[in-house]
Amino acid sequence: MTFPPAEHRARIARAAAAARGEGFAGVVVADPANLHYLTGYNAWSFYMPQVLVIDATTAEVLFVAREMDAKGAHRTAMLEPHEVLGYPESTVHRRDTHPFVWAAQELRARGWAERFAGGRVAIEGDADFFSVRSYLSLRDGLPEWEFADGHRIISWLRVIKSDAEISLMRGAGRIVSNAMAVAVDMIAAGVPQHELVAAIWHAQIAGLPGVDGDYPAIVPMLPTGGAGDTPHLTWTASPLVEGEIVSVEIAGVHRRYHAPLARSVAIGDVPRDLDRLSGITSEGLDCTLEAIRPGRTAGEVADVYWSWLRRHGLEKNSRLGYSIGVGYPPDWGEGTISIRPEDPTVLQPNMTLHVIAGMWMSGYGCEVSESIRVTDDGVEVLTDAPRELIRRPGSR
Amino acid sequence: MTFPPAEHRARIARAAAAARGEGFAGVVVADPANLHYLTGYNAWSFYMPQVLVIDATTAEVLFVAREMDAKGAHRTAMLEPHEVLGYPESTVHRRDTHPFVWAAQELRARGWAERFAGGRVAIEGDADFFSVRSYLSLRDGLPEWEFADGHRIISWLRVIKSDAEISLMRGAGRIVSNAMAVAVDMIAAGVPQHELVAAIWHAQIAGLPGVDGDYPAIVPMLPTGGAGDTPHLTWTASPLVEGEIVSVEIAGVHRRYHAPLARSVAIGDVPRDLDRLSGITSEGLDCTLEAIRPGRTAGEVADVYWSWLRRHGLEKNSRLGYSIGVGYPPDWGEGTISIRPEDPTVLQPNMTLHVIAGMWMSGYGCEVSESIRVTDDGVEVLTDAPRELIRRPGSR
Incomplete structure (x- = not known):
């Protein structure tokens, strides 16, 4: 890891604060550069759906990725095992379902549907690796959330660099x-x-x-x-x-x-x-x-x-x-x-x-x-x- | 160009026929591999919104790309000048608008809104470079079109290779x-x-x-x-x-x-x-x-x-x-x-x-x-x- 875990926790806290400041209850992050900035995660796995969900109130996070990638996330990211969720291989490249159909159910089971119920959740509408099906699967699976464009809220946190x-x-x-x-x-x-x-x-x-x-x-x-x-x-x-x-x-x-x-x-x-x-x-x-x-x-x-x-x-x-x-x-x-x-x-x-x-x-x-x-x-x-x-x- | 223009026209005709077979009036293609397969287009411009719109009935096409890329599309693609539409630089990376807001208006002005009115238009819901904002901008700007997932209809055309x-x-x-x-x-x-x-x-x-x-x-x-x-x-x-x-x-x-x-x-x-x-x-x-x-x-x-x-x-x-x-x-x-x-x-x-x-x-x-x-x-x-x-x- 390039930066210590505490640095990443501080960045996530800044992200949560920025989201709160814009009236968001949560943020769904898909941009690999933002994922790396926030958690250190670094692998060529972004060709499959993957997102970091941030609770703007508590700065708690959940990283959702393909099972084979989730398993090794700890090798580059500072995330704890309970912060990583791997979706089953059987949901990949399917016409009749999508990894995030499964993810929405799992988020619900873990209480995340309720966390943001009635609140606005920021998405990265411009991100390359947050596909239309990823978006629609989350939107349909989590109707309690009001999805809204976050207008690169995480990317803007990155514009002023630290000396390191x-x-x-x-x-x-x-x-x-x-x-x-x-x-x-x-x-x-x-x-x-x-x-x-x-x-x-x-x-x-x-x-x-x-x-x-x-x-x-x-x-x-x-x-x-x-x-x-x-x-x-x-x-x-x-x-x-x-x-x-x-x-x-x-x-x-x-x-x-x-x-x-x-x-x-x-x-x-x-x-x-x-x-x-x-x-x-x-x-x-x-x-x-x-x-x-x-x-x-x-x-x-x-x-x-x-x-x-x-x-x-x-x-x-x-x-x-x-x-x-x-x-x-x-x-x-x-x-x-x-x-x-x-x-x-x-x-x-x-x-x-x-x-x-x-x-x-x-x-x-x-x-x-x-x-x-x-x-x-x-x-x-x-x-x-x-x-x-x-x-x-x-x-x- | 790797393949002659006639080969690309034949591929586009196959794409249109496949779309008709699935009941689509049109197809919106964003996957760079599909764009290359259909037209020969080959440049590192897919980090900006770009799509090829195909009329499933007539096999006519319109390629929408950033102005600076549209201008040079003829260097790799077999498209004719009237088949290429460049969106203005002023629409790029803006919070208040999107290149495809402009594109939807332009498609309407050229009669494409009417072409597919009341018909289903296939999108690539899994494509990496068809962002949520690209999708929503087209959906909101062309309410006559009924967008539906094409389930990789173009990608499936590519699975059997020619001898070349x-x-x-x-x-x-x-x-x-x-x-x-x-x-x-x-x-x-x-x-x-x-x-x-x-x-x-x-x-x-x-x-x-x-x-x-x-x-x-x-x-x-x-x-x-x-x-x-x-x-x-x-x-x-x-x-x-x-x-x-x-x-x-x-x-x-x-x-x-x-x-x-x-x-x-x-x-x-x-x-x-x-x-x-x-x-x-x-x-x-x-x-x-x-x-x-x-x-x-x-x-x-x-x-x-x-x-x-x-x-x-x-x-x-x-x-x-x-x-x-x-x-x-x-x-x-x-x-x-x-x-x-x-x-x-x-x-x-x-x-x-x-x-x-x-x-x-x-x-x-x-x-x-x-x-x-x-x-x-x-x-x-x-x-x-x-x-x-x-x-x-x-x-x-």
Whole structure:
């Protein structure tokens, strides 16, 4: 376990208090990052239904998972045996029933139906691993509960990191800086994309001495050449081409804490349009990072970049970044703070953000980003790579 | 694109026909594997809401995705521009609205509300990336539609593979066999777990000459020593220990097609209990594979292994395997056929299965598996590794 049990109990108590503050009697948590944050639980079991139910009044919890996973939950989570409930394998992947039909009955038998009777129970309506059938099974099995969207109430608890969490994120930053250096060294015309990704992935997982690598919530993304206008493409077996740009967006991960980093790399001479766009993007990121400090809102920070773009006749209609920390597939973003003009969140020390100046035009694009921590008076940049269009020699 | 547009049109036509057969007017598809199967679409964009809407009567489709992803959909999907609809960035990660509130209005404006008015529309109630808010936004925005669970109607279309798909899966089998050999070579007392995983991952992505690797839907799982009783643990930075077993469960992936493979590896001398368990498990897998042929049910195949275990005083209450093919995180299983006593599915040629004899006891466990194709009269094993407890020398 990364953190001691007492730390997790304190986090659960904070979650319960936050839920009470919003008028909830209970919370149903499915997001694996939230489960990990609250309990330490860490296994690739989220492809089956699993939830942590929190009593907002008493901060008591019950973790419901597949029997084979529940049995080993104590290996990563600080939960006591009586706080873990395994549903039978016979309920899995069935047309006529669902694990949470069973779970609802079991919750009732243990008195949980009554605990929240007539009260509002927060669900994670945006969570990826709380399926419609999971929701409907609980709703129909526990009609005493009034289910309502909790609007990421648990995720919001995670936005300000402890110093211990920051220390893990610094490790993640070192890993990704090294992985980016490995990538840049290898980028050359003729190198098959998948071989480049294999080398990146090795660096991500091997980590560095004293900083072991963990799996990233998102695989390396590698928009290349004309496909540089499409941000979330992965890779092919095609060789890299001279005169093109390859954008590399990857994260370093240390014990589930993420530090993402993106750079565009030019192979030989690239068109002037791209050169110009890259320059504006990099300098825009410089200005933006200088503007970050406690007391400013995420929206005010976004305005700095938006103004910069306007001054150069450009525009951007996607976010400039988002809150980061613990991540599980499919996203390393926390889903809370967005750096965009309309976000009113006031920045505070030890918030951590991935600031990504991605410009996806038509038929080309470029990306440059940093993972940062908000300090008492500015930013600490957790990642380290030349903040400009990186150039690799061509053969011509 | 792996398959020609005409192949995808034929698959969509089959999907529409299947939906009509079940009395559905339309289908809403969110599972990334189903999206890829139907259209070729392939990007790491499923962490944002996205669905393909199919008209069961006409086989017309509309793909709704985030604007920045919709713009580049043509790079991997065979969809025409008029079949793609991008929702504005301003609807993303908002408390007061949702991308599918916008999508429902847009569907209405394009006449889709009326198309299915009074009809049943199939949703994927088990899909990971069709969130409760996605569902509620469509339900509330399109009250003319009667939403009903489609019970994996699209996934079931995928269980019998074409010869071209089988050829991709053979490639995946070669990749994972090589990755397992790399792992076995490296396993020794003192090797940090994450360094072993880094080497495995490199082999998975680099692939083999002529067979490029793609990302697996599940990261390498590495239950080790006492934690061998817990199937879905990933890894730590701890060194491997002499006298213990490490179980390696990984997949080879070629152009999104998966072939998983699991083996347990003993470092030096391991306790007799483990030796005995491994022997029974491996021989049980032999018997089971011999029992697979067209016309048998998945349940009858499971019975062979269950009987074998009973004869040796053991039992298993989890599945012995499942259907495989295209996969995206978090699961490489198709969620259709389960090899367990109560599954009535009749096996047919070109069904592909991961048959995994995993025995998770208390404080120890072992795993041995193969990816197989059902042939006209038996099985073709797609994976290749010694089918027994693999032994690595200890230093004692």
